[in-house]
Amino acid sequence: MDVVSRNNVVVTGNEAGPVVLLAHGFGCDQNLWRLVVPLLAETYRVVLFDHVGAGLSDVAAWTAERYSSLDAYADDVLTICRELDLRDVVLVGHSVSAMIAVLAANREPERFAKLVLLTPSPRYVDDGDYRGGFSRADIDELLDALEANYLGWSAVMAPVIMDNPGRPELGQELTNSFCRTDPEIARVFARVTFLSDNRSDLAKVTVPTLVVQCARDAIAPREVGQFVHDQVRGSELVTLDAVGHCPQLSAPEATAAAIAEFAGGR
Amino acid sequence: MSGSGGIEPELSALLEDSVEDLYDNAPCGYVSTLLDGTIVKINATLLRWLGLERDAVVGRTSFPDLLTVGGRIYYETHFAPLLHMQGEVGGVALELRAAEGTRLPVLLTSAVKTDAGGKAQLIRTTVFAARDRRTYEEELLRAREQAERERDRAQRLARVLQQTLLPPVLPEVPGMQAAAYYHPASRDQVGGDFYDLFPLPGDTWGFFLGDVSGKGENAAVVTSLIRYTLRGAAVFDPDPVSVLAHLNSVLYQASEGRYPRFCTVICGSVRPDGDGAVLTLAGGGHTPALVFRADGTSSLLHLRGGQLVGALPEARFVTAEIRLGPGDAVLLYTDGLTEARTGADSWYSEEDLRDELGGLAPATAPGVVEAVIRVLEDLGDGVEDDTALLALSVPALDGDRA
Numbered sequence: 001m002d003v004v005s006r007n008n009v010v011v012t013g014n015e016a017g018p019v020v021l022l023a024h025g026f027g028c029d030q031n032l033w034r035l036v037v038p039l040l041a042e043t044y045r046v047v048l049f050d051h052v053g054a055g056l057s058d059v060a061a062w063t064a065e066r067y068s069s070l071d072a073y074a075d076d077v078l079t080i081c082r083e084l085d086l087r088d089v090v091l092v093g094h095s096v097s098a099m100i101a102v103l104a105a106n107r108e109p110e111r112f113a114k115l116v117l118l119t120p121s122p123r124y125v126d127d128g129d130y131r132g133g134f135s136r137a138d139i140d141e142l143l144d145a146l147e148a149n150y151l152g153w154s155a156v157m158a159p160v161i162m163d164n165p166g167r168p169e170l171g172q173e174l175t176n177s178f179c180r181t182d183p184e185i186a187r188v189f190a191r192v193t194f195l196s197d198n199r200s201d202l203a204k205v206t207v208p209t210l211v212v213q214c215a216r217d218a219i220a221p222r223e224v225g226q227f228v229h230d231q232v233r234g235s236e237l238v239t240l241d242a243v244g245h246c247p248q249l250s251a252p253e254a255t256a257a258a259i260a261e262f263a264g265g266r
Numbered sequence: 267m268s269g270s271g272g273i274e275p276e277l278s279a280l281l282e283d284s285v286e287d288l289y290d291n292a293p294c295g296y297v298s299t300l301l302d303g304t305i306v307k308i309n310a311t312l313l314r315w316l317g318l319e320r321d322a323v324v325g326r327t328s329f330p331d332l333l334t335v336g337g338r339i340y341y342e343t344h345f346a347p348l349l350h351m352q353g354e355v356g357g358v359a360l361e362l363r364a365a366e367g368t369r370l371p372v373l374l375t376s377a378v379k380t381d382a383g384g385k386a387q388l389i390r391t392t393v394f395a396a397r398d399r400r401t402y403e404e405e406l407l408r409a410r411e412q413a414e415r416e417r418d419r420a421q422r423l424a425r426v427l428q429q430t431l432l433p434p435v436l437p438e439v440p441g442m443q444a445a446a447y448y449h450p451a452s453r454d455q456v457g458g459d460f461y462d463l464f465p466l467p468g469d470t471w472g473f474f475l476g477d478v479s480g481k482g483e484n485a486a487v488v489t490s491l492i493r494y495t496l497r498g499a500a501v502f503d504p505d506p507v508s509v510l511a512h513l514n515s516v517l518y519q520a521s522e523g524r525y526p527r528f529c530t531v532i533c534g535s536v537r538p539d540g541d542g543a544v545l546t547l548a549g550g551g552h553t554p555a556l557v558f559r560a561d562g563t564s565s566l567l568h569l570r571g572g573q574l575v576g577a578l579p580e581a582r583f584v585t586a587e588i589r590l591g592p593g594d595a596v597l598l599y600t601d602g603l604t605e606a607r608t609g610a611d612s613w614y615s616e617e618d619l620r621d622e623l624g625g626l627a628p629a630t631a632p633g634v635v636e637a638v639i640r641v642l643e644d645l646g647d648g649v650e651d652d653t654a655l656l657a658l659s660v661p662a663l664d665g666d667r668a
Contacts (some may be wrong), residue, residue: 026343028343028347032351095343134339137336140336147407148359148403218339244342246347249351
């Protein structure tokens with residue numbers, strides 16, 4: 001299967017503009033960028049995709065073995081860039097995709113013009129003096145919450161959803177679909193997201209990098225954003241006056257402005 | 267109550283609950299927050315459940331802060347984004363942290379309140395206590411996990427049992443090549459097909475391949491009995507007809523008054539003969555063998571008249587002898603292959619197999635088996651029964667065309 005269908009790649013915006021590749025994080029799919037895309041589309045060629053296992057990606061391409069490491073996700077990002085022949089890419093990674101972006105940029109730095117790490121955390125679990133904000137027990141609680149909530153997912157509905165993307169008459173049944181995931185995939189993705197440790201990858205970044213954090217974010221607290229900024233040489237840090245982990249939804253104008261200002265081109 | 271009179275006065279008085287009382291003492295929790303999560307209004311029911319004072323909460327506490335830490339991650343990564351995108355999220359199971367460290371399992375439903383212009387103003391949330399419901403769901407989850415574990419165990423057992431009924435590796439037969447394959451139709455059940463290749467006294471080798479009626483644990487019992495009977499009988503007297511006669515007696519006796527135990531089987535022996543080998547075959551009701559000649563021709567070797575083994579006290583078996591020269595091969599197979607479904611009313615046949623594999627010249631045992639595996643892959647789900655393959659060949663002479 002080609003990567004465009006595998007990752008549900010969507011290309012929009014200004015065809016002649018610089019490429020902005022938006023990578024969604026743990027929990028939902030590319031719809032999370034819906035308020036930011038119109039703000040970037042005039043200037044940039046905006047490329048969106050769903051990670052394998054999320055949104056309308058090809059779930060059959062997902063295996064627990066392959067997707068038990070963030071490297072596989074970084075590999076997919078690089079494949080998308082290669083297949084679409086994207087160059088001088090401004091890669092924007094939200095949440096766990098910030099680290100996926102770091103891994104991809106470290107493997108093929110020549111492919112990327114700039115990196116934007118949106119509410120990043122290189123390690124969620126506390127470790128010695130390092131404060132990620134969470135304990136191992138907290139992550140187990142998250143796994144319990146995932147287990148108790150199959151938002152918009154059921155084995156019965158799955159084939160309908162997969163076979164009928166974008167059919168409005170299914171709208172009612174597709175409630176919560178932006179954040180639906182096969183429970184097993186969600187469990188594996190949660191583990192790889194919250195138990196990975198990418199602190200040592202930050203110092204290897206050579207692509208110009210912007211760190212964007214929220215003033216109050218329970219998932220990626222400010223001290224973690226500061227840590228990322230300190231570790232990535234020459235990076236810039238912007239703190240948005242926003243609450244929560246998804247500023248592209250709660251503060252889309254400020255998020256788009258931060259991306260655009262750093263990306264240049266307008 | 268009369269049709270047009272409405273509600274009677276006594277009842278009406280009861281229903282004149284103040285709206286405030288209805289809100290505060292509703293049988294569920296109500297909480298309203300600003301978009302950043304700060305609690306601006308909360309009802310008495312929820313305060314009581316949480317063991318909190320209103321003044322300590324309103325304007326001071328963020329609702330997501332009342333969740334367990336892991337639940338908070340779920341809230342921020344799933345609930346909050348969905349609420350932004352859809353304007354409402356319903357029936358999400360999380361836990362609230364109540365006073366004194368206790369936890370309250372709840373079901374949360376939230377909706378965004380917008381102003382006339384559609385701009386989001388507040389988030390309204392209802393909180394249902396869900397301890398019993400969650401306990402029940404957890405039991406269901408545990409039962410499902412248990413069922414999945416049991417299924418894994420059953421599949422592992424079936425796989426291991428299957429392996430014990432087949433030779434782990436085929437022995438080396440001097441001057442010949444041998445190859446075998448087993449295609450299980452189900453991961454949950456032990457199949458009823460079997461084969462073996464083993465040394466006999468002198469420079470002779472014995473082999474057999476067959477199919478037991480039925481599948482599952484009963485078939486496995488019979489398969490085990492057949493395998494050891496055939497090997498024992500062949501050592502005692504390697505003549506294939508007497509081997510089958512011996513098996514027939516054993517199976518017929520074992521069947522008496524119980525689960526019927528019979529099978530179809532081809533058994534035989536092979537001994538070197540100049541630059542080739544001579545095979546003696548005996549058949550009991552089994553599908554014909556397929557013979558490949560070095561010149562690219564192929565034919566079915568019918569053993570017509572051979573009867574099912576174990577069904578009758580005295581069964582008749584038919585024997586044949588063939589010589590394999592350099593570049594010749596023979597394939598034994600079970601009817602999982604030749605009874606595979608190819609359409610609503612059509613099945614793959616022995617002739618289809620012969621035609622499809624014709625032209626494999628010079629044929630080698632591994633080459634024949636690989637070709638049949640490709641046929642099986644093409645038939646896909648049409649293969650409804652297990653399929654066993656055993657092929658023997660004499661290598662082509664050096665200098666023959668490849």
